[in-house]
Amino acid sequence: MHARELSDSAPSRVVVVWCPDWPVMAAATAAGASLFDPIATVSSGLVVACSVAARAEGVRRGMRLRDAMARCGGLVVHHEDPVRAGGLFEPVVAAVAELLAAVEVVRPGVIVAPASGPARYVGGEDQLAERLIDQLDAHTGVSAQIGVADGFFAAMVAARRGVIVPPGQSAEFLAPLDIRELHHLDAGAGEHAELLDVLWRLGLRTLGAFTTVPERDIASRFGAEGARVHRAARGEERRALSRRRPAPELTVSQTLDPPVDRVDTAGFVARRIAGRLQALLVSHGVSCLRMGIHARTANDENLVRVWRCVQPVSTVAVADQVRWQLEGWLCGGGGMPPPTAGVVELRLEPIDVVEAGRLQLDLVTATDADGRDRAGRALVHVQGLLGFDAVCTPVIDGGRGPVERARLVVWGEQRHRRRAPGAPWPGRLPPLSPVVIPSPSPQGRVVDMTGASVVVSRRCEINAAPHLVQVEGWPPMPVLAWSRPWPVDERWWATDGAVRCARLQVVVDRGPTTGCGTAECPDQLALLVACTGGRWRVEGIYG
Amino acid sequence: MRDATASQRLASLGEVSTAGELAAAREDPATGRVLPVRADIADMLPLGGLSRGSTVAVHGSVALVMALLAEATARGAWAAVVGAPDWGFVAAAELGVALERLAVIPAPGEHLASVIAALIDGMDLVVVGNPEALDASRVRRVMARARQRGTVLLSHGAWPKVDLELRYLSGRWHGMGAGHGYLRRRDMVVEVRGRGAAARSRRVRVVLPTLDPVPAPIPDAAGSGGARGARA
Structure with a gap:
């Protein structure tokens, strides 16, 4: 370990353990399903990951759920849940950690560790790979692919192919491969999407072609980030840019009182401590490549796990990692029993600390991230005042009426959509939506000239011209114009939650306004009214 | 001025982004003194945008409040809405508000002043939906803080001592007749x-609001135009 640190110029041997389709594996494990069934995890109506059996039937990532179902009749669908994927990964990490020292989790499904020491110990890299596969199969029943190469990126690519690249040959191994392999360089997907897009359009289709461009030119066009990607593509990636011992003042710890023993409180704790770590790193002008997550339970059990940080380090990413880790510990499972008591102290310890400038992205994104962090801190402050659930953010779903289309999700939770907004919704209202949705809806009447209630028939026809809208507490309002009724016949198959109503846009006269003074500008109000069985209510107010 | 037209010409080339535009993007809205608003309501405001640190009261139209948020949030500014539990956010999205940068605190309760602070x-923008719940001394403190931090306070309802007041007087809807059509726009x-x-x-x-496409803002107008106004 020390010898390798000293000879920093030589790229280190790295082993990557990759569990293919981890989200699907996690979903199947949670549901107790067999991995040989066709399974897919879905988010916003799109397939995020699928099992081998599903892939054999033609299901692919990014496919619409409907198309996937059409290709594979027996497809079992689960919702994408990163928390579940993170929590269930902990037993896998524990099993790997028995064989490898200094294990780092890149994301749920991917583990990286230095290879040379353990390989010498078991008698070679091939033997190490076999032992790892064996170990995982025996302890967790998870099948994994192992890759060993010089540097993380080459090892990651090797793991996706299940090969071991001999020392010094990473560049040759990478050269003929598609440039889009660079998607695997960092933890999440899509960090380098823009760079890759430009390279692709420039006609640089393989990693080899990319590396023929001098690093200097790449650095001058794409900055330090581009240079880092270029080094990775050449197989000359260094473990760290310039490592410094972590200063003890960068460690953040938090005493938890009452102890955290439930998964739902873990999320809140994670956000708070991640925000503090981020603020501390920023104030020291540094960034960290890896961090250790330490937890101490009431019975003095010490739990430690090292995670590789997504670059650039953001509060949200760190909070997610802390949350996944806490959930992994709290849920136990696999070979690991859950701790005997709640967690009373949580500590985040940055491990490889580098000057922030070395990792900074271009300035525009940096100010963007700045604003996000500033806003995030303010909102965490408000959550502290009012409670976690008091701060929300709106998400637009699919649906017909204004009430079901907008939903408030708690700030910091996933903004995923329940129903695709793009899907056809027969009877959906046209796209000027009411700006105010009174809750509860004021009850009232819509009457014709004779004073009788207007009703909408089952065939969605209106029986008389609306003349007045009468709402409790409002003056009666003469109707100036009205639309055709939109039928809403949702869930007619269900006996309980069936909604049967018709909606109508009406424009009513509010009379000449006092502010305007003259009769030339009468004031009009537009309302969305809904009729259920002859009773009317105001569902929305326009403008 | 010559620079402005040149950069407009460059910007119209699509893929090309000029250094000036990048600088504008960085300065505006993160540090620019005026937050941009939609082109169709920019003429209404004295500075062509929302001056940072100012307080604006809007009377009688939620759509107008939403429209004031649209351009700034779409360009990366962050906004929060406090004490407006009945907003229709589908309409906000239609008016151009970037919902992923909008935080909503529907029920601040008795902590309203601390939450706003x-x-x-x-x-960058804070909308107060129930300003009547604040007393005068709290209002003064909140305004001073907003001025200090360069945050725009948007009050939906009466607010003492505002920098700008927008009052809805009357509206006329178009697009619908006796049993046909649907709401298309309002003057x-x-x-x-x-x-x-x-x-x-x-x-x-x-x-x-309107279903007709809103004219796209001229890239230069909201940023440097506003800044010019601020100096004047």
Whole structure:
């Protein structure tokens, strides 16, 4: 370990353990399903990951759920849940950690560790790979692919192919491969999407072609980030840019009182401590490549796990990692029993600390991230005042009426959509939506000239011209114009939650306004009214 | 001025982004003194945008409040809405508000003043939906803090001592007849009253909301145009 640190110029041997389709594996494990069934995890109506059996039937990532179902009749669908994927990964990490020292989790499904020491110990890299596969199969029943190469990126690519690249040959191994392999360089997907897009359009289709461009030119066009990607593509990636011992003042710890023993409180704790770590790193002008997550339970059990940080380090990413880790510990499972008591102290310890400038992205994104962090801190402050659930953010779903289309999700939770907004919704209202949705809806009447209630028939026809809208507490309002009724016949198959109503846009006269003074500008109000069985209510107010 | 037209010409090339535009993007809205607003309501405002640190009261139209948030949030600014539990956010999205940068605190309760103060620290725009729940001394403190941090306070309802007041006077809807059509647009008359030089009220006609496409803002108009106005 020390010898390798000293000879920093030589790229280190790295082993990557990759569990293919981890989200699907996690979903199947949670549901107790067999991995040989066709399974897919879905988010916003799109397939995020699928099992081998599903892939054999033609299901692919990014496919619409409907198309996937059409290709594979027996497809079992689960919702994408990163928390579940993170929590269930902990037993896998524990099993790997028995064989490898200094294990780092890149994301749920991917583990990286230095290879040379353990390989010498078991008698070679091939033997190490076999032992790892064996170990995982025996302890967790998870099948994994192992890759060993010089540097993380080459090892990651090797793991996706299940090969071991001999020392010094990473560049040759990478050269003929598609440039889009660079998607695997960092933890999440899509960090380098823009760079890759430009390279692709420039006609640089393989990693080899990319590396023929001098690093200097790449650095001058794409900055330090581009240079880092270029080094990775050449197989000359260094473990760290310039490592410094972590200063003890960068460690953040938090005493938890009452102890955290439930998964739902873990999320809140994670956000708070991640925000503090981020603020501390920023104030020291540094960034960290890896961090250790330490937890101490009431019975003095010490739990430690090292995670590789997504670059650039953001509060949200760190909070997610802390949350996944806490959930992994709290849920136990696999070979690991859950701790005997709640967690009373949580500590985040940055491990490889580098000057922030070395990792900074271009300035525009940096100010963007700045604003996000500033806003995030303010909102965490408000959550502290009012409670976690008091701060929300709106998400637009699919649906017909204004009430079901907008939903408030708690700030910091996933903004995923329940129903695709793009899907056809027969009877959906046209796209000027009411700006105010009174809750509860004021009850009232819509009457014709004779004073009788207007009703909408089952065939969605209106029986008389609306003349007045009468709402409790409002003056009666003469109707100036009205639309055709939109039928809403949702869930007619269900006996309980069936909604049967018709909606109508009406424009009513509010009379000449006092502010305007003259009769030339009468004031009009537009309302969305809904009729259920002859009773009317105001569902929305326009403008 | 020559620079401005040159950069407009460059920007019209699509893929090309000029250094000036990058600088504008960085300065605006993160540090620019004026937050941009939609092109169709920019003429209504004395500075062509929302001056940072100012307080603006809007009377009678939620759509107008939403429209004021649209351009700034779409360009990366952060906004929060406090004490407006009945907003229709589908309409907000239609008016151009970037919902992923909008935080909503529907029920601040008795902590309203502290919540607003906390939000001013991190947000570029803070909308107060129930300003009547604040007493005068709290209002003064909140305004001072907003001025200090450069946050725009948007009050939906009466607010003492505002920098700009927009009052909905009347509206006329189009697109619907007797049992046919649907709401397409509204012409409304808004009274604008400022402070100091803009103290004389004037009436402005605005089309809001509308199904017709809103004219795209000229890249240069909201940023440097606003800054020019701020210096004047």
